Amino acid sequence: MTYVVALTGGIGSGKSTVAKLFCSLGAGLIDTDDIAHRLTQPNGQAIEPIRTTFGSHYIDQHGAMARDVMRHLIFADPSAKQRLEQILHPLIHEQVLMMLKQSQHAYTLLAVPLLVETGTYLKIANRVLVIDCGEAVQIARVMTRSGLNESEARAIMAKQAPRETRLAFADDVINNNGTAETLYPQVVALDKVYNELSSKIN
Structure with a gap:
């Protein structure tokens, strides 16, 4: 390990x-911000949960999370940040543990x-x-x-x-x-x- x-x-x-x-x-380097970015890119693991939780308006035409739209929502509604974190944090944690296990x-x-x-x-x-x-x-x-x-x-x-x-x-x-x-x-x-x-x- x-x-x-x-x-x-x-x-x-x-x-x-x-x-x-x-x-x-x-x-070696594992960056949680980079992982979060990958999860919210087209076909990322977080895309469908985000679509289900927030609606298709928060997914852009390329299939990634619409960052600006989400940023405005989070600014206006603090509970939205918590909902997004509930999607992202467990996925990030899972990726971190896997990458640490694989690190040479x-x-x-x-x-x-x-x-x-x-x-x-x-x-x-x-x-x-x-x-x-x-x-x-x-x-x-x-x-x-x-x-x-x-x-x-x-x-x-x-x-x-x-x-x-x-x-x-x-x-x-x-x-x-x-x-x-x-x-x-x-x-x-x-x-x-x-x-x-x-x-x-x-």
Whole structure:
């Protein structure tokens, strides 16, 4: 069984960048956001349950979930988000367990943006890695990447666990306030730690 490192961090913290660096060193990666995306693509496992629960209006002409339409519904009706999660979360969990079982890597990063908020994957993680940066850095990155204004960026952050709460769950922390030059040595050091830890359980 692969050693499981749950990777999380607030929006704009640089989770994807860090995950790519670990993968370049030989780590496995399972991204729950990617799984959710695949499930809601044409012929994805979630399509028919979504059609049954919400109606055909929420499936686009290509057979994928109509993301913009669903986003508007969730914004207007918070209970719709819960109904969508009741469809997606069990399917994502099933996929995660299957992919971990099949992983041939010494250790595998399990990227879960809302790891702390949901708590679902804490039980199967051997270790929790939090990607951390200051609030001002987060906001600047989100505004640049997504074209949002500051109040929109803050609204997203407000729905996530506070920075202090995330850090309280961390076994390891990568500081991503700086540049790629400061990031890479931290990844290399932890890659060595994770390989050593995985060798003790395999």
